[in-house]
Every structure is written in structure tokens, then in C-alpha cells.
Amino acid sequence: MSKLDNRIRVYRAEHRMSQGELAVAIGVSRKTISTIEVGKFVPSTVIALKIARLFEVPVEDIFSLAED
């Protein structure tokens, strides 16, 4: 299975947001954000789009398939 890389932590740092704040902003739990960040949980398209919309960037800037 392909691994999904993400740059959520980078964008959070740029926006000075904690995992909890991001979680509240998009309506999920903090555990969900932390497990997405470490690659343990693959988010749904809706969650991915919500994160991208919050940071005002295309979804591909945040999520990408890891190179083999």
C-alpha cells in the first residue's frame, strides 16, 4: 500500500496552530490530527480538503504519495 506523506506539521508551525486548534477548526478530534501527522491514519477526502481549505493551499501541497 502506498504511504501518504503530509506537511500538516509544517503548515501548523507557519500558522502557529496547535493540533487541538486545528482539530477544532475542522471538526475532528486532536487524536485524529496527531495520527494523520505521523502517518498512522489516512484521512478521508473531506478531512484532507478541509485542512487544505483552512491553510488556503491546494490539497496536493499538504498531502502527497511517498516516493518508492
Add this chain to the structure above:
Amino acid sequence: MSEDKAPEPMAQLYDRFLNRSAIGMFLLALLFALTAFEQSAAGELPGALKYAEKAIAILIIILVGPITFQVYRRKRSFVSTCDEPEGFLTSSFQKAAMRAFTGSFILLIVLNVLLEKEAVDWPAAVIVPALLAFNLGVASLSFFLDNLEDDEDDFAEEEDA
């Protein structure tokens, strides 16, 4: 004038509900295991086990009852901020349920073969609670194992410092 405390986000509340439910399921597994064991126990032990079962039942109600009511009330009030029904713990709970179903199904097939060959002669009063204990035990332990890692909210800590 006192400041109004912001309500706990629905997603966070739902995660707590799932955690409590898993603990409740584990305790229920324990209760069913005691019920199965009670059938073969002799002397004063069954009486003592009855007390233990009652204590576990009360503990389950105390642990799961209030948070279930909180979730129900929040859903009814339409002030939920949880737009996404999915999350890591929801997915983890579903996986745990799937593993429990698979495990129980295999166990049922094995038991069926053993009963047909008359290799075991356990009464239904033992088999049924034992199967329920196995099913709930596998589901709750699988959920706990999936969520062993406890992480901290990094930037929140930095901001607090």
C-alpha cells in the same frame, strides 16, 4: 461576571465516549467470563462471583452511562461542532469490531466441529457467556492496542510555556 467556559468539542467528546465504551466492553467481557466460570465453580465461590458480577455491572453503568447521555444530549441539541463522523478512534473501533467478529466466527466454527465430534460437552450456559466474553475481550483489547501511543499536543505546550 463569570466567563462562559467553551463546551468540549463534539469530536473530542465522541473520542472520550469511544474510549469509555471500550473500557465498558472489557468489563462486560470480564463479567461474561465470570458468568461462564460460575457454572463450573463449586462451594461458596458462585455466591462470591455473583457479588463481583454485580460490582462490575455497576461500574459499567457509572463509566459509560453519563458520557452516553452527554453524547445523546449534544446530538439532540444540534450544537454539535463535529461535522466529520470519522476520525482515528472511530476507525480504530470499527477495526476492533471487525477483528472480534472474525475471531468469534472462527471460534464458533471450531466449537461446532468439536461439538459434532462430541469432543466437548459444555452446556450452553457456559458456551454462550464464554463466546460473548471472547468477542468483547478481543474487540476491547484490539482497540486498546491500537491506541497505546499517547502523544502530546506540541505547539500547545510551547504556547503554555
